[in-house]
Amino acid sequence: MNRQEKAQFISDLKxxxxxxxxxxxxxxxxxxVSSISEFRRKVRGVGAQFIVVNNRLAKISFDGMASNGFIDEFRGPCALLFGDDPVGSAKVAVDFADENDGFKVVCAYFDGDVLDVVAVKNLASLPSLDVLRSQLLSLLLASATEFVSVLQAPSRKLVCVLDAYRKKLAKEN
Incomplete structure (x- = not known):
């Protein structure tokens, strides 16, 4: 890599x-190659990007942003997985690491904080963003349904009373 390519790589990582x-x-x-290709396909499926990095250039690009040991972990053959959905991205990486001995999750940089391996695994165990949205929506809909049911209860009771009175009158005649 020449200087211009290195500067571009640092800029891209930032x-x-x-x-x-x-x-x-x-x-x-x-x-x-086939296992890495399979992993890249899974990464694209969650809308993330997987990039093999040059450690020295990655340290330069993260310098000043991640001080809690993230920069110190750039040793050996490293790669970064960038994602919009933190849970989905962590889940893909952790699942692939469980299936493949040659792949290890080291840590993560999440919203200005450095997460260790245990925290990344905990993040991966959470439900995905889509599941959380559907759970919230079902809670909101259930509450609305119960609210409507409570509002309708007095009129339902009135109808039952009137129906019982009608039946009583019908028996008398």
């Missing part, structure tokens, strides 16, 4: 770290 809320740092060794 842009990605500003665009996406999470950057998951991974290490990989001994993986086949």
């Amino acid at each position: 842009g990605l770290s500003g665009k996406y809320p999470i950057a998951v740092l991974t290490r990989q060794s001994g993986l086949t």
